[in-house]
Amino acid sequence: MLHAAGSVPLGARDRILASAYELFSHHGVRAVGVDEVIRRAEVAKATLYRHFASKDELVLAFLQQREQLWTKEWVEAEARRRADTPEEQLLAIFDLFDEWFRREDFEGCSFVNVLLEMNDRRSPIGAASAGHLANIRSIVRRLAAEAGLRDPDEFAHSWHILMKGSIVAAGEGDHEAARRAQAMGRQLIARHRPA
Amino acid sequence: MLHAAGSVPLGARDRILASAYELFSHHGVRAVGVDEVIRRAEVAKATLYRHFASKDELVLAFLQQREQLWTKEWVEAEARRRADTPEEQLLAIFDLFDEWFRREDFEGCSFVNVLLEMNDRRSPIGAASAGHLANIRSIVRRLAAEAGLRDPDEFAHSWHILMKGSIVAAGEGDHEAARRAQAMGRQLIARHRPA
DNA sequence: CTACACCCAGACAGATCTGTCTGTCAAGCG
DNA sequence: CGCTTGACAGACAGATCTGTCTGGGTGTAG
Numbered sequence: 001m002l003h004a005a006g007s008v009p010l011g012a013r014d015r016i017l018a019s020a021y022e023l024f025s026h027h028g029v030r031a032v033g034v035d036e037v038i039r040r041a042e043v044a045k046a047t048l049y050r051h052f053a054s055k056d057e058l059v060l061a062f063l064q065q066r067e068q069l070w071t072k073e074w075v076e077a078e079a080r081r082r083a084d085t086p087e088e089q090l091l092a093i094f095d096l097f098d099e100w101f102r103r104e105d106f107e108g109c110s111f112v113n114v115l116l117e118m119n120d121r122r123s124p125i126g127a128a129s130a131g132h133l134a135n136i137r138s139i140v141r142r143l144a145a146e147a148g149l150r151d152p153d154e155f156a157h158s159w160h161i162l163m164k165g166s167i168v169a170a171g172e173g174d175h176e177a178a179r180r181a182q183a184m185g186r187q188l189i190a191r192h193r194p195a
Numbered sequence: 196m197l198h199a200a201g202s203v204p205l206g207a208r209d210r211i212l213a214s215a216y217e218l219f220s221h222h223g224v225r226a227v228g229v230d231e232v233i234r235r236a237e238v239a240k241a242t243l244y245r246h247f248a249s250k251d252e253l254v255l256a257f258l259q260q261r262e263q264l265w266t267k268e269w270v271e272a273e274a275r276r277r278a279d280t281p282e283e284q285l286l287a288i289f290d291l292f293d294e295w296f297r298r299e300d301f302e303g304c305s306f307v308n309v310l311l312e313m314n315d316r317r318s319p320i321g322a323a324s325a326g327h328l329a330n331i332r333s334i335v336r337r338l339a340a341e342a343g344l345r346d347p348d349e350f351a352h353s354w355h356i357l358m359k360g361s362i363v364a365a366g367e368g369d370h371e372a373a374r375r376a377q378a379m380g381r382q383l384i385a386r387h388r389p390a
Numbered sequence: 391c392t393a394c395a396c397c398c399a400g401a402c403a404g405a406t407c408t409g410t411c412t413g414t415c416a417a418g419c420g
Numbered sequence: 421c422g423c424t425t426g427a428c429a430g431a432c433a434g435a436t437c438t439g440t441c442t443g444g445g446t447g448t449a450g
Contacts, residue, residue: 174352183353
């Protein structure tokens with residue numbers, strides 16, 4: 001054995017995941033084949049299938065990495081960093097979205113994209129996507145609870161509707177979607193503020 | 196020539212369109228092949244390609260029929276029928292959605308589904324989907340104008356965010372999505388009411 | 391030096407999808 | 421009756437995708 005701990009130095013697996021992340025997030029998991037993934041990763045096909053049992057397993061790994069990079073390290077961490085109070089942190093999500101929506105390579109929410117590409121909530125991939133979306137909601141729910149808002153669960157579901165709706169609108173080309181969603185978000189906060 | 200006017204009696208083309216509508220709306224346009232369409236329609240493959248130049252043309256015809264049946268004859272007509280004032284007609288959209296979201300065979304918004312399946316706004320199919328979504332907004336805009344709301348275009352964009360967000364949430368399994376969106380819609384109406 | 395683990399390159403099988411083509415049949419019309 | 425039109429059934433070509441397999445190369449440990 002080479003590695004005493006469970007850390008692979010910097011190998012083929014990471015290149016495959018990075019390639020899959022770039023391609024799947026921007027072009028969808030159905031439109032991208034494994035040949036394109038290995039070409040960009042500069043690995044052999046056998047290497048991919050040594051590390052992942054199937055393309056579906058690779059997609060599941062991609063979704064987990066998306067949660068780490070997008071949900072946790074971008075949305076959650078950056079929203080908390082940009083504002084002091086939980087209420088302002090919630091609103092800061094749409095400031096992030098505003099910048100995101102204006103990017104040339106805007107790619108949308110991979111969890112929604114994959115869920116709608118599969119068109120099957122009960123498939124392993126569909127269920128995983130729905131699970132990752134639920135994890136986004138629980139971050140919102142936690143912020144709502146920290147802000148002292150009434151009924152954080154109901155709030156999180158409604159807030160998430162604004163997030164998803166604005167992302168789809170941005171996918172159509174609406175560059176003002178984040179601003180519109182934020183305005184509705186302010187009203188939603190007001191309605192959930194304790195009397 | 197058989198038909199003096201431009202009306203085909205009841206032929207293969209209608210069976211193809213009906214089959215495509217059922218399959219594409221429920222399982223997506225990428226997951227369904229032409230073989231499945233012709234099998235359900237009970238037509239020969241050559242017959243399909245006599246009436247439609249390609250599968251893409253069939254998809255475009257499906258989207259147009261979706262606009263006729265879903266957008267116009269269901270959402271718009273039924274919302275106008277169920278309420279008297281334009282404001283109540285807007286809110287009635289989410290009453291319709293509430294029943295729709297609870298259906299066993301809930302299929303989501305085909306325009307959003309296809310747009311995200313394609314992942315390309317510039318392709319003919321993606322552009323058509325975006326166009327049909329814009330047509331939904333113009334119906335909302337017209338109702339907002341009839342209701343005397345301020346800035347009907349801004350209102351329609353925001354309202355449509357609620358519609359699309361709740362549809363995606365329903366696709367995840369949230370049966371209360373319509374009620375939540377309607378509550379936010381009431382606040383949006385209040386904000387756009389003239390002083 | 392040898393053994394072994396890991397990896398690259400690419401051929402290959404099997405499945406599936408679009409779109410074309412051949413052949414047959416039934417109905418309407420002079 | 422004979423001709424035309426449209427449709428059915430299905431084989432077929434060509435492309436593409438997943439997953440397997442062979443063969444060869446390289447670096448490291450004992």
